[in-house]
Amino acid sequence: MTDTYSIGSLSQLAGVNVETIRYYEKVDLLPAASRASNGYRQYDGKSLERLSFIRRGRELGFTIDEIRDLLTLAHHPERPCADADRMTRAHIADIEGKIRDLQRMRRALRQVAHCAGPTAEHCKLLHALARTD
The missing domain is CATH 1.20.5 (Single alpha-helices involved in coiled-coils or other helix-helix interfaces)
Structure with a gap:
């Protein structure tokens, strides 16, 4: 079974504010979470990895667009x-x-x-x- 995280748990694990997670979803940097039957967001391990990647990129001062480009590169390891x-x-x-x-x-x-x-x-x-x- 895959671990799932609430937005609050994801926030704590990734070291990112809940509002920041919502913003990253809004600007399509983080895919929208699936929803539980109660309507709450549910995130998986890939979301945690991606959010941690984004946070580290932001800490280094990369812009949202630059991080988007870096994520694209990270998902295409065959590219130079x-x-x-x-x-x-x-x-x-x-x-x-x-x-x-x-x-x-x-x-x-x-x-x-x-x-x-x-x-x-x-x-x-x-x-x-x-x-x-």
Whole structure:
């Protein structure tokens, strides 16, 4: 007999919020669950595996569409890995761009931090935000 899980059990096992599971079903990332006679959703082990795959992909920052593509690749093991490699390299480039942006923001904030002015009138951050250049 195959194990079946309620949406709450699946949520706990996969480490994903119940509303997230419903959303993944709505956007066709997770197939709709079968229903028990009482109308409750019933999930199987494949749903748990797929949901765990999705969660790990999201933790790595892949978009829903990218995860959809990765799931397609995962279900076609005969296909070349080049598509996954291309997606990974593009994702790394995006992350590196975000890191550069965050470092730039950190430098800018460090320049205005620790304001010694006694009042908001002398606040370095407020002056920096009010500049028109």
